[in-house]
Amino acid sequence: MTEAPASPNFGARRGGARPELVVLHYTGMASCAAARARLCDPAAEVSAHWLIAEDGTVEALVPEEMRAWHAGAGGWAGFTDVNSSSIGIELANPGDAPFPEPQMTALEALLGAILARWGIAPQAVIAHSDMAPGRKADPGPRFDWARLARQGLAVMPAPGGIAPPVTAAGFLGMAETFGYPEAPLEVLLAAFRLRFRQRHAGPLDATDMALITDLALRFGADGGSWRSS
Ligand SMILES: [Zn+2]
Structure with a gap:
């Protein structure tokens, strides 16, 4: 029982x-x-x-x-x-x-x-x-x-030499590929930094682009690599 x-x-x-x-x-x-x-x-x-x-x-x-x-x-x-x-x-x-x-x-x-x-x-x-x-x-x-x-219980970016152009559309596209829902750039950027670039402020920059691109390429759900449904 x-x-x-x-x-x-x-x-x-x-x-x-x-x-x-x-x-x-x-x-x-x-x-x-x-x-x-x-x-x-x-x-x-x-x-x-x-x-x-x-x-x-x-x-x-x-x-x-x-x-x-x-x-x-x-x-x-x-x-x-x-x-x-x-x-x-x-x-x-x-x-x-x-x-x-x-x-x-x-x-x-x-x-x-x-x-x-x-x-x-x-x-x-x-x-x-x-x-x-x-x-x-x-x-x-x-x-x-x-x-x-x-410990393999979450993921963090390790962008190495990735240097994509800094554009809002590019950031939004990579964020969506990684898993984020649709939201305005400033809202998504704040949520992303809260987790991956804590306490950083200011406009979208090359570091944000490198980090989100690495996350999207290695862990994005689009490829169906981890989602079962
Ligand atoms: Zn909560």
Whole structure:
């Protein structure tokens, strides 16, 4: 006999969808307990599959087979009902704090297990801000994506000698190939930098172009290299 899920906020994955993405979030609340209460409150109508506290405690809130309510409007690599096609992980963090070592270690163990369990590629581990540019900013500029990438749990660009021309159309095209949904240049550029060029500001430049081009060429979904549907 299995225990009842901690959160009542879930449904069936639609259209036979299975998890093909992992979306990382921060809770943006003062405490993990407050976040847990909200993620389990039927009136809030939000949830995630997993919640990881600052001390590394991992709690399952919704079974991975089910559709949790963490992503909302947005898209990635052609997925438009991201909740049906993803697993959501909430990291307890008020939004402006560093992510403590025990929390990152717990996330790495959990991510490794999820990717193996569902056959998910590292390029399909994304930020909430990636799939909802302009609307969401989590897990934010303090999250260490390079650390995950070093362990094969996410991807980072390594552009080498790539030097494409700096054009808005070029950037937007490569961003779409990598997986980003359609959005204006300034919105996409901000979302891209939040993850791949943290704390950088200013107009589109050669570094942005080299980074997004490398991501698109090596990890883009257009080639069908990782998307199963
Ligand atoms: Zn989020």
